[in-house]
Amino acid sequence: xxxxxxxxxxxxxxxxxxxxxxxxxxxxxxxxxxxxxxxxxxxxxxxxxxxxxxxxxxxxxxxxxxxxxxxxxxxxxxxxxxxxxxxxxxxxxxxxxxxxxxxxxxxxxxxxxxxxxxxxxxxxxxxxxxxxxxxxxxxxxxxxxxxxxxxxxxxxxxxxxxxxxxxxxxxxxxxxxxxxxxxxxxxxxxxx
Amino acid sequence: xxxxxxxxxxxxxxxxxxxxxxxxxxxxxxxxxxxxxxxxxxxxxxxxxxxxxxxxxxxxxxxxxxxxxxxxxxxxxxxxxxxxxxxxxxxxxxxxxxxxxxxxxxxxxxxxxxxxxxxxxxxxxxxxxxxxxxxxxxxxxxxxxxxxxxxxxxxxxxxxxxxxxxxxxxxxxxxxxxxxxxxxxxxxxxxx
DNA sequence: TCTTTTTTGAAACAAATGTTTCAGAATTAA
DNA sequence: TTAATTCTGAAACATTTGTTTCAAAAAAGA
Numbered sequence: 001x002x003x004x005x006x007x008x009x010x011x012x013x014x015x016x017x018x019x020x021x022x023x024x025x026x027x028x029x030x031x032x033x034x035x036x037x038x039x040x041x042x043x044x045x046x047x048x049x050x051x052x053x054x055x056x057x058x059x060x061x062x063x064x065x066x067x068x069x070x071x072x073x074x075x076x077x078x079x080x081x082x083x084x085x086x087x088x089x090x091x092x093x094x095x096x097x098x099x100x101x102x103x104x105x106x107x108x109x110x111x112x113x114x115x116x117x118x119x120x121x122x123x124x125x126x127x128x129x130x131x132x133x134x135x136x137x138x139x140x141x142x143x144x145x146x147x148x149x150x151x152x153x154x155x156x157x158x159x160x161x162x163x164x165x166x167x168x169x170x171x172x173x174x175x176x177x178x179x180x181x182x183x184x185x186x187x188x189x190x191x192x
Numbered sequence: 193x194x195x196x197x198x199x200x201x202x203x204x205x206x207x208x209x210x211x212x213x214x215x216x217x218x219x220x221x222x223x224x225x226x227x228x229x230x231x232x233x234x235x236x237x238x239x240x241x242x243x244x245x246x247x248x249x250x251x252x253x254x255x256x257x258x259x260x261x262x263x264x265x266x267x268x269x270x271x272x273x274x275x276x277x278x279x280x281x282x283x284x285x286x287x288x289x290x291x292x293x294x295x296x297x298x299x300x301x302x303x304x305x306x307x308x309x310x311x312x313x314x315x316x317x318x319x320x321x322x323x324x325x326x327x328x329x330x331x332x333x334x335x336x337x338x339x340x341x342x343x344x345x346x347x348x349x350x351x352x353x354x355x356x357x358x359x360x361x362x363x364x365x366x367x368x369x370x371x372x373x374x375x376x377x378x379x380x381x382x383x384x
Numbered sequence: 385t386c387t388t389t390t391t392t393g394a395a396a397c398a399a400a401t402g403t404t405t406c407a408g409a410a411t412t413a414a
Numbered sequence: 415t416t417a418a419t420t421c422t423g424a425a426a427c428a429t430t431t432g433t434t435t436c437a438a439a440a441a442a443g444a
Contacts, residue, residue, distance in 0.1 A: 005390090006391070006392075006440090007392095024301075026219040027302075029430075029431065029432080030433080031430085039392090040392060041393095041432085041433075042391080042393070042394090042434080042435085043391070043392060043393090045434080046390085046391070046392085047391090050432075050433075051432065100304065101304060105360060108360055108363050109216075109293060109297060109301050109302070109359075109360070109363065110216055112292065112293060112363055119364065123364055123365075126364055150380075153373075154370075154373040154374060154377050155377065157361060157373070157374055158374045158377055158378070160361070161353075161356075161357025161358055161360065161361055161374060162350070162353055162354060162357055163357070164353075164356055164360045164361075165353025165354055165355070165357045167301075168300055168301070168356045169352070169353055169356075171300050171304055172300060172311070172314060172315055178346075178349055181343065181345075181346040181349070182346060182350045184346075185347065185350055186350070189381055198410085198421070198422075221401065222402055223400085223401085231422090232423055232424080233402085233403075233404090233423095234403095234404080234405085234421080234422065234424090235422060238420085238421070238422090239421090242402075243402065
């Protein structure tokens, strides 16, 4: 047998993710990445691959983190409508406190169609959020807390769209109250 | 006096805008731009300036187009709530029929803070849309068509956020019905 | 120990990047 | 027509880009 890989791949991906997350795909150079990862480019190409493959690994890492955070935070579901409210409030909170916006949204608008394997990762994440919301909405509808005539799929899409827009708003205005007010409005108008 | 500028600056900006709109700022090269504009880079630097200044001109051109389109389409306002409905439907229509998403949204997430003069253009456009929506909402509230207890500012932000999210959704799913369903839901829940 | 295999570091690669240079063409006013 | 001025085209600029090369170092099994 022979020499083993010296660097911690998990840690390197994390570092690379942070750079991509902040600067986007095109604006990030391989030097930026190898500096942050603290590895030589030959090691990078040997183990992970080229810039594109590294980005895929990074955004996959990002979505995995996000999904785990949700699954952890909402492990024991209470009343559906209450969980939904908490989810909306948490979204508002995350959006207004994290230093960068969402890596997936940034990538979506940067790639826009022409990059199937990156989009696949983003779509999988989007599906997860959609299912999570849809389940809550359906439960709430069954208990008469949300209008049962509306499609749970549509309401889930609708809420998710709102969150995306909040990211945009916060980048432009950096106004936490704007987001909190919208969150309040959304919550009030769900019960109806 | 001396020789005059030979190329049509308006037309050149339009062409450059189309490239930036599609590919984003960082992923667009000066060669891409001069090819599309059909001018030499020396002419570009002589008249408009560097890449950054060109982008500012382009996104200013984009927002001007957008604002003019709105002012034209809604020149004679009918019933406020009806105009609002039409606006929402038009948004859904534009989002699901244009080849690229919104240049401002793309730029917002690509630049994200560190580019004040680009952001200023985007903010001005955002303010315009906000005011336009807010006026309609206030009128509708005065006539009891929309809940008067809610802040018109918040509802305007809220609707605008929705539209942003629709762009994102359409990039990911290319599903027109998703957007139309959300538009229907939004319209139904405004009157309340 | 030695051999085998693989990783690493530094340097190099060609191509692409944003930008500048400058001679010559073009245009207007005198 | 001439003089003055400015634009244009092609080439060149120095950096930066993503990626590769390869000798030397490292590690595990024989």
